[in-house]
Amino acid sequence: MKTGVSLFSFTEDADLDDVFGKIKAAGYDGAEPVMSENGYLNPGTTIARIKEIKNLADSHGLEIPSVGVWALWENNLVSNDAGIAKRALDIVKKQIEAAHLLGADTILVVPGYVGCDFASKPERVRYDLAYDRCRSALQTLAREAEKANVNIGIENVWNRFLLSPLEVKRLIEEVGSPNVGVYFDVGNIMYIGYPGDWIEILGDHIKKIHLSDYRTSQSGMGAFVDLFAGDVDFKETAHALHKIGYDDYVILEMLPNYKQFPEISIVSNKTAVDKIVELTASFG
Secondary structure, three states: OOEEEEHHHOOOOOOHHHHHHHHHHOOOOEEEOEEOOOOOOOOOOOHHHHHHHHHHHHHOOOEOOEEEEOOOOOOOOOOOOHHHHHHHHHHHHHHHHHHHHHOOOEEEEOOOOOOOOOOOOOOOOOHHHHHHHHHHHHHHHHHHHHHHOOEEEEEOOOOOOOOOHHHHHHHHHHHOOOOEEEEEEOOHHHHOOOHHHHHHHHHHHEEEEEEOEEOOOOOOHHHEEOOOOOOOOHHHHHHHHHHOOOOOOEEEOOOHHHOOOHHHHHHHOHHHHHHHHHHHHHOO
């Protein structure tokens, strides 16, 4: 099992040379760039620039296992507006292209939202329509992903949508592509469930893991805390990962309360990340 850092922990216009250096110095194996509207990786980024990012990561001895996304909050994949939904589809296609060029085998996709507190102009989408639109979009995108040999991992996010592991599993199986699965965030799930349940139910549909922690007695973004400082049962989580035979990247994702000095969070949490890897192996 390898360890990485999501660049969601940094700003959208982060200096990648500086960030990659800090991630490597902290002892991680990989880094996850994030696609935004206008940052270092965006829908207009040229192939040449994407290759430069790959070369830069290589120069620091880092792998790029996955590509995250900011831009799908402002562009809802299941929008009532066909133009917005098309824009979201194109963003995911660009993620697939970028992942292929960067040597990443997975992209993180926000599967749309029924309601959202993060978008600047959030819309309300009826749940059953969101489900049908999401399935259709993933079936379309699966063909692109298969050609590029890239996995699509839909993330469990605060979108008032896909609120049960049984529902997520059904959706993935209805899409019917080995290249479409789940990017599971262990902290995000705490407001509706338990990581161990989700991991065991989703099984080999899980493509990547985000490590975060959440304090359930609080609320909102400020409730995301350092690993082992919240309510995620990491021993149970590690046991579930062992049970399903997960041996891919575990990627640290710290949230905006760390944006002033994000390098502090990636250093201070490295011991915790390593402990989770150790716990997972200990069940063998």
